[in-house]
Amino acid sequence: MLLKLSVHCYQFTLNIKQLALIMLTVIVLLPGFNVHASASNIIGIRFWQSPDKTRVVFDMSASPTHQLQLLKNPHRVVIDIEDGRLDVDLTKININSTMIDRIRTSRSSESGKLRVVLDLKRAVVPKSFTLNPVQNIGNRLVLDLKEPQEKVVAEKGITRATDLKKHDIFVVIDAGHGGEDPGASGYRGSKEKTITLSIAQKLAKVINQQQGMKAELSRTGDYYLSLIKRTEIARKKGADLFLSIHADAFKNRKVRGSSVWVLSDKGADSEVGLWLEQRENNTDLLGGVDSVALKNYEPDVAEVLLKIQTERSVRLSHSIAKNIIDELGKIMVVHNKKPRKAGFVVLKNPAVPSILVETGFISNASDEKNLRSSSFQKKLTNSILKGIHAYFRSNTPNGVKMASLSSNVKSGKTTHQIVRGDTLSAIANQYGVSMSRLRRTNGLKSDKLLVGKRLVIPSQI
Numbered sequence: 455m456l457l458k459l460s461v462h463c464y465q466f467t468l469n470i471k472q473l474a475l476i477m478l479t480v481i482v483l484l485p486g487f488n489v490h491a492s493a494s495n496i497i498g499i500r501f502w503q504s505p506d507k508t509r510v511v512f513d514m515s516a517s518p519t520h521q522l523q524l525l526k527n528p529h530r531v532v533i534d535i536e537d538g539r540l541d542v543d544l545t546k547i548n549i550n551s552t553m554i555d556r557i558r559t560s561r562s563s564e565s566g567k568l569r570v571v572l573d574l575k576r577a578v579v580p581k582s583f584t585l586n587p588v589q590n591i592g593n594r595l596v597l598d599l600k601e602p603q604e605k606v607v608a609e610k611g612i613t614r615a616t617d618l619k620k621h622d623i624f625v626v627i628d629a630g631h632g633g634e635d636p637g638a639s640g641y642r643g644s645k646e647k648t649i650t651l652s653i654a655q656k657l658a659k660v661i662n663q664q665q666g667m668k669a670e671l672s673r674t675g676d677y678y679l680s681l682i683k684r685t686e687i688a689r690k691k692g693a694d695l696f697l698s699i700h701a702d703a704f705k706n707r708k709v710r711g712s713s714v715w716v717l718s719d720k721g722a723d724s725e726v727g728l729w730l731e732q733r734e735n736n737t738d739l740l741g742g743v744d745s746v747a748l749k750n751y752e753p754d755v756a757e758v759l760l761k762i763q764t765e766r767s768v769r770l771s772h773s774i775a776k777n778i779i780d781e782l783g784k785i786m787v788v789h790n791k792k793p794r795k796a797g798f799v800v801l802k803n804p805a806v807p808s809i810l811v812e813t814g815f816i817s818n819a820s821d822e823k824n825l826r827s828s829s830f831q832k833k834l835t836n837s838i839l840k841g842i843h844a845y846f847r848s849n850t851p852n853g854v855k856m857a858s859l860s861s862n863v864k865s866g867k868t869t870h871q872i873v874r875g876d877t878l879s880a881i882a883n884q885y886g887v888s889m890s891r892l893r894r895t896n897g898l899k900s901d902k903l904l905v906g907k908r909l910v911i912p913s914q915i
């Protein structure tokens with residue numbers, strides 16, 4: 455645009471100063487006019503590495519028109535951006551990817567397009583799409599690089615219910631948000647995605663230390679995972695429970711405390727519920743499901759929801775949620791003694807009882823302080839574990855033999871298998887029992903621990 459105008463003006467033999475003056479006048483006279491309005495400048499590059507995918511997000515000054523090519527010998531991905539410019543220093547970019555070796559750019563002398571070349575470490579399957587501005591994130595060009603045999607790898611990686619020991623209660627723990635979607639921002643700037651992952655990891659660890667229970671994480675690092683993928687993981691793995699962890703913000707910073715949510719197909723039961731529901735269900739706009747996937751998403755879920763009977767699943771979810779609330783109420787403020795209801799997409803999973811635990815509001819200074827603290831996170835995860843225990847102790851899922859779990863729980867014999875690095879004080883802290891009780895119950899004469907040995911945890915429930 456700038457080029458055309460200058461050529462045009464040149465024919466009227468204007469000198470550079472006059473031209474600049476005219477351009478300036480045009481800019482001043484047209485409010486909101488931006489000389490680079492049509493240029494698509496790359497103003498930032500971010501990398502998100504997940505177990506099977508590298509996502510590269512280019513922050514753009516405007517919605518870009520681009521073409522994607524995959525080239526071989528050597529493997530590389532080429533993106534041509536019309537009217538593009540590079541406004542970042544590539545030497546200062548940390549490439550967090552198992553697939554990309556280097557990024558460089560050039561400009562096509564013929565078309566004037568900006569060419570971005572990603573030199574790859576191996577063959578990949580690329581996919582690109584653009585995302586419109588959402589909340590405080592602007593235009594983006596997203597490039598997803600997947601393993602060519604992604605499906606094979608993913609299938610192999612799936613733990614099927616049949617692989618588990620018969621008595622294992624299998625829980626998929628879902629750390630809310632991640633990658634492009636940071637979730638809520640705390641009173642002092644904590645990110646929800648970081649807090650949820652930390653709590654989810656602690657909860658998985660403590661569940662995996664229980665006899666008769668097993669947990670896996672839906673998201674294992676800082677990357678984006680669509681809501682539907684999260685529910686799919688739980689379904690495909692045959693989970694007995696899907697538990698999504700969140701720590702949202704609310705417009706009123708005085709609001710604090712935890713709450714446990716179950717699915718409602720009629721929408722939210724309260725103002726807080728409506729607020730959370732809208733924010734949570736927005737995550738795919740932030741995190742970047744491409745428009746095609748998003749279009750197919752809601753009706754599919756809605757259809758499944760209608761067709762398959764969800765009543766049973768919701769009833770179970772309600773019951774588990776109630777048990778968890780009872781435990782949380784012993785250690786912190788809870789909003790409501792009953793489970794709350796909202797139309798969270800991540801809970802729309804007819805086959806698997808699904809609950810969402812709001813561990814607190816990070817918009818509240820006290821809640822944020824607690825949620826950042828490792829010892830509070832441990833207390834919290836122990837309470838959630840107790841709630842899950844309490845439920846499954848009296849409700850055995852089909853085909854699951856609860857003998858081991860229920861007898862252990864009833865007699866207070868939760869055990870902990872000692873792993874390298876464990877100390878008696880850390881174990882005591884983890885289960886919320888005193889060291890002297892641990893010593894007494896296990897007849898320990900010293901605090902030296904033998905790796906592999908099981909300790910009985912006294913009266914945990």
Ligand SMILES: [Zn+2]
Nearest residue numbers: 630700701702
């Ligand atoms: Zn959230």
